[in-house]
Amino acid sequence: MPEMVFEFILKKNNIDPKGDLNIDQSIDFGSTAAAFSGGQGDFTVEFEPHATSLESKGDGYVVASLGEDSGYVPYTAFSAKKSYIEANPDTIQSFTNALQKGMDYVASHSPEEIAKVIQPQFEETDLETLTTIITRYYEQDTWKSNLIFEEDSFTLLQNILEEAGELPERVPYDELVTTQFASKAAEGSVK
Numbered sequence: 001m002p003e004m005v006f007e008f009i010l011k012k013n014n015i016d017p018k019g020d021l022n023i024d025q026s027i028d029f030g031s032t033a034a035a036f037s038g039g040q041g042d043f044t045v046e047f048e049p050h051a052t053s054l055e056s057k058g059d060g061y062v063v064a065s066l067g068e069d070s071g072y073v074p075y076t077a078f079s080a081k082k083s084y085i086e087a088n089p090d091t092i093q094s095f096t097n098a099l100q101k102g103m104d105y106v107a108s109h110s111p112e113e114i115a116k117v118i119q120p121q122f123e124e125t126d127l128e129t130l131t132t133i134i135t136r137y138y139e140q141d142t143w144k145s146n147l148i149f150e151e152d153s154f155t156l157l158q159n160i161l162e163e164a165g166e167l168p169e170r171v172p173y174d175e176l177v178t179t180q181f182a183s184k185a186a187e188g189s190v191k
Helices: 002-012 029-037 050-057 066-070 082-087 089-108 111-122 127-139 151-163 180-187
Strands: none
Touching: 002 066, 002 151, 029 050, 050 127, 082 089, 089 111, 089 180, 111 127
8 A cells, every 4th residue: 555655646746656766666565664774775665663763763864754645545444344334333333432532532632642652552662753753643634533434535545546556446435435433433522
């Protein structure tokens, strides 16, 4: 997905990913930061904490955010069979409510507070780096205030997949996405 989003953004900016530059896809995604530090390539696409780590070591600089430049691409979505949803609506709603509480926490706390709370889940990343990452996400408006999978984001995702040659046929939003649980969770959220 990062490769598809990257190429989508390049094309949006009139850069031909095949003709205007050379993208090395032979490097394992988990090893790209090390390869870049070792001198391979002029640019790299990194998830956190690798991007901030490259900056901290002086090996590179974050020059752009794919998330910021692409728009709200639904990188994380939860799927369940229609039969499961119909048989277990309370479970789906409880799960969605719990996720919304997390979103509410992020919206109502500082990067420093969030970093302290999540730090035990990221033992390999120090508190200062976590705070830097979360601050960057705040400044980029990375997090939505709710979990509603908007039709515009669904369309964007299909545009990216189609542009990459990975989507042979578009799927109607109304047939694949339900927002009833996220909408209900958002109604009860702290604004």
